[in-house]
Amino acid sequence: MTTTKHDLLIKNGKLVDPSQKLHALRDIAFADGKVAAIEQDIPSDSALETIDAKGQIVTPGLIDLHVHAFWGSSAYGVLPDPVNVAKGVTTILDAGSSGARTFPGFRHYVIDQAVTRTFALLNISSAGMISESHVGELEDLRWAEVDKAITVARQNRDVVPGIKVRLGKLQSGENTVESLKRAIEAAEAIDGFVMSHIGACPVPIEELVAMMRPGDVVTHAFHGIGDRIANLDGVLPGILEARERGVLFDVGHGMGGFSFDTAERALAAGFVPDSISTDLHIFNVEGPVYDLVTTLSKFIHLGMSLDDVIERSTISAAKIMGLKGGYGTLAVGAIGDAAILTLDEGRFTLNDRLSQALNIGGMTWQKPTAVEATRKLNHVSTVIGGQVYRPWLGHRP
Ligand SMILES: [Zn+2]
Known part of the structure; x- marks a missing residue:
């Protein structure tokens, strides 16, 4: 007879955990909010609840490095739980929806209330x-x-790993270089990183990435407007030099921050993203982004392996954020967050952009592209803190 020692057991799933280079059929058990065991066969009577994940994939809880979750204050904000933890994403990084003057509201009303583990980059603009x-x-x-x-970042350093700045004609205009300088100055003072949105910029992208430091992140890296990271000859020398120095390149799909054409050029040159994120916000949650698993599916369509895309939305994202305590991994003892997914076969239309407009602020956009993918990742359920997320039962971990 086995004694009940686990709260939850997931049996017969294919565990894909790049942090442990694991891609195999395994049972996984959770207890006290943490991963308790991974074995070939864990008896069902050892757990209070058992789920059969036959034919399904079990990954660490997904981490989205770029979302907007300050509903009601930022024009971009959506509430975090319906689009994140409900879709397999257990940890998110809000990318600059709040600044020093609005962050206290974000912390009180969103970060401290959400089931999704919510972190935030403080916008260098205090608005x-x-x-x-x-x-x-x-x-x-x-x-x-x-x-x-x-000051605000230091007071909230437990949930603020760095600073966000949006560099673009419509965001920073003539102040682009000075804005990046100030973001770096603040990030240095808190020993954090800078995430720069670089798109439709009045300053050449190579000039801006040259200012960035190892560990800093360029988001919307594969955008298709104006000055791109790759031209027909391949990836720009200044971009390759920045990556060599340790500057990181994130997807940040967004409404117009991802182009199949740019991504194809970059991937053909062996330039893969360091992290795959959505930039999920009110203007793309109903398409073309929808959720993180759809964004990951686009990179599978472009030729990356399942393990490679999961790595970039789990352990790689955790490392970029500097998260301690077992995020992005299913190692025994790690926080008990997991996503149960399927990789379905069929015909799936995936869009990089929905708007037909080809001009913004005098800069030319790539035409929107739709691809027909033959595989798509889909979400089945989420485990957070060692429990199945069931909002219909009033879930609070
Ligand atoms: Zn964004």
Whole structure:
């Protein structure tokens, strides 16, 4: 007779955990909110609840390195739980929806309430992203309050790993270089990293990445507007040099921050993303992004393996964020977060962009592209803190 020692057991699933180079049929058990055991056969009577994941994939809880979750304050915000933990994403990084003057509300009303484990990059503009670039948050540098950002980030360092800056004609305009300088200054003071949105920029992208430090992140790296990371000859020398120095390149799909054409060029040159994120917000959650598993499916369509895309949305993202305590891994003792997924076969239309507009602020966009994929990752259920996420039962871990 076995004694009941686990809260939850997932049997017969294919465990895909790049942190342990694991891709095999295994049973996995959870107890006290943590991963308790991974074995070939764990008896069902050892757990209070058993799930059969035959034919399904079990991964660490997914981490989305770029989302917008400050609903009600930022024009971009969506509530975190319905689009993240409900879709297999147990940890998110909000990328600059709030700044020093709005962060306390974000912490109180969202971060401290959400089931999804929510972290935030503080926008170097202390207003955060209150408008959809109707007025750029850095068009007036009085908003780029370095001292305020440092103070608020230090007070909330447990959930603030760094600083966000949006560099673009509509966000920073003539203040682009100075905005990046100030973001780096604040990040240095808190020993954090900078994530830069670089798109439709008045300053050449190579000039901006040259200012960035090892561990800093370029998001929307595969966008298709104006100055791109790759031209017909391949990836730009300044981009390769930055990667060599340790600057990181994130997807940040967004409404217009991802282009199949750019991604194909980059991947053909062996330039794969360091992390795969959605930039999920109110203007793309109903398409073309939908969720993280759809974004991962686009990179599977482009030729990356299942293990490679899962790595970039689990352990790689955890490392970029500097998360300690077992995020992005199913190692025994890690936090008990997992996603149960299927890799389905069929015909699936995947879009990089829905808008037909080819011009924004005088810069030319790539035409929107739809591809017919033959495989797509889909979400089945989520485990968070060692429990199946069941919002219909009033789930609070
Ligand atoms: Zn964003």
